[in-house]
Amino acid sequence: MLTLLSFLGFTALVAVISWLKTRHEDLSQITGYFLAGRSLGWIVIAGSLFLTNISAEQLTGLNANAFSNGANVMAWETVAALALIALAFVFLPRYLRSGIGTVPQFLEHRYGKRMRTVASFIFIYAIVIGFLPFVLYAGAITLGQLFDVESLLGIGQTATTWVMVIAIGVVGGVYAVFGGLKAVAVSDTINGIGLLFAGLLVPILGLHALGGDDFMVGWQVLTSQAPERLNAVGMTADANIPWYGMISGVLLINLFYWCTNQAIVQRALGARSLAESQKGVLAAGFLKLAGVLMLVLPGIIAWHLHQQGMLEIPTKPGSDVLNADVAYPLLVREILPTWLTGLFCAAVFGAILSSFNSGVNSLSTLISLDIYKQLLKPSATDRETVAVGRAFAAVTIVICIVIAPYIANADSLYTLMRTIMAVINVPIFTVILFGVMSKRAPALAGYVGLVFGMGFFYLTHFVLGDDLGFAQVHWLLLVGINFLLMIGVMSVVRYLKPLPEAVVLLSDAHGHQVDITPWRYARHASWILVGLFVLLYAALSPLGVTSPSGSLMSVLAVSVAALLLLYGLYRLITARGWRQPLAQKISR
Structure with a gap:
C-alpha cells in the first residue's frame, strides 16, 4: 500500500506542476502547441532530451544486455554524448536558422516538397508501427513486474498487460494531446529529477548488498571477481559491440537518433535561443555519460549477486538460459525499501510516458504541418492545424493501445518494428548529412540514396543474414558499409547531374524567431x-x-x-x- 501511495503522490505532483507551468500558454497557435512557443530554457531541454530517451526498454533492456555481456554495451549510452555535440554545432544552427518545426521541413528546404512528403510518411509509419506500441508494451511489462500488478489485482497476465497499456496510453495521451510540447517537456524535467535520484540509488544500494552491507567491499567484488565484465572496449572476438562497431554502427545510429529524429530534435527546436538550445543539448550529453551508472552498472551488479546466490534470476520458459530481461526489475524490488520503490516506479512511469507522449506529439506535428497544412489545406489557420494534430494524436493513441498487447504473441509485428527502425535510420541521416555537405546535389541524389540505402540494408541484413558472399560481417559493420555506399551513390548522381547553382538554405521568412547567437562556452563544454x-x-x-x-x-x-x-x-x-x-x- 505504501508503494502505491508514494507512486500516486509523485505522479500527481508532476501533473499539478506541469499544469501550473503551462496553464497560461496559448496552445491554439502552431508555435505554441508544437514548439512550446519557442520558450524552453536549457534545463528543461536537457531534462526532456534525457527522459525522452530513457524508457522501460532502456532501463530493462540495456541492463539486461549488461547482465549478459558486461560493460561493453555502454557504447549505446556513451557515444550519444558525441552525437549530441554534432547536434549542437552542425545541425541545430541550420535548423533554427531555417525556422523549421519538423525535420522533413528541412529536407524540403534542401531537396524540395516531394522529399518532405516522402520523409514525413516514413517517419509517421515508423512511429505508429515501430515505436509507440512497443513503448506501451515494454512499459506495461516493466511496471507490471515492479508493482506485481497480477497479484495485487488478482487478474491474469493478459489482463494485467491490458490494464497497464491502457493506463499508460491514456495518461500519456492527456499530456501530449492537451498540453502540447511544453507540458511534455516540463513533466519530463520533473520526472527526470526523480529518475536520476532513484536510478542512481539502485547501483549504490546494489553494491551495498553485494558487499554484505558494505559498499566498499561490494566495489572490491565488482573489480576483483570477473573483472572482464567491466571491460568496455570490445577487443575480444565475442564482444557484443566490437571496437570497430562503435565507429561504423553505433555512432551512425546515434547520429540519426539525436540529430535527425523528430521526437528528439523537436525539444531543441523549442528553445528560446540557439545558445539555450546548445546548453541544453550539451548538458544532456553529460547526463548520457552519467546514465551508464543507472543503465549498465545495475545489470553487472545483478550478475554478481546472482553468481553469489543472493539474487535468483529465473530461466526462460522451456529453456536453461537465464531470463536477463527480468534482472533489473528483480534487483530493484530486492534492494529498494517499500516507500522508495513507489517513487522509483513513478519515475519509471514518467520515463515511459515521456517516450510515449514524445512520439505522439512528434506524430501530430508531422501530420499537422507536413501533411495537412502542406498537402491538404495550405490555407488552414493555426487553430485548425492544431485541432487536426490533436484529433489525429487521439486516434493514434487508441490504435496503439489496441495493437500493443498483441506484441507478445505476434512475432511478425515485432520483427516488422525492428526492421523498420533498422532500415530507415541511417539512410535518412545520410540523405540529410549529404544535403548539408554538398550544396549542388540534386533532389535525385536524395531519392536514389534513400531507396538504395533502405533496400541494401534490408536485403543484406534481414534476407542474407549479414552474409555478403565473400565475408560474414557484424551487423554494425554493415551499417557503416551501407553509409559509405550511400555516400558513393549520391556522389555519383551529384557528379552526373549537379545543380546549376549552389543551394542556399533559406532563413525563416518571418525573420528568426529565436536568437541564433551561439553559446560562447559551447566548444569548452x-x-x-x-x-x-x-x-x-x-x-x-x-x-x-x-x-x-x-x-x-x-x-x-x-x-x-x-x-x-x-x-x-x-x-x-x-x-x-x-x-x-x-x-x-x-x-x-
Missing part, C-alpha cells in the same frame, strides 16, 4: 565531454580497473595522449588552409 568520454573508456579497459596491472597513471597517460591526438586532428581539419578549399570543393 564539448571538449570536456570528449575528455570524460576518453577517460571513462581508459578507466574501463585493460589499463584501468579491469586489469590487476592497471593504474591511475596509465589511465591518465592514455587519456591525455588520446585527447591531444583528437585536438590535433581537430585543429588540422579546421585550420584556415584546409577549411576554405574543402568548403569550396563541397559547394561545387
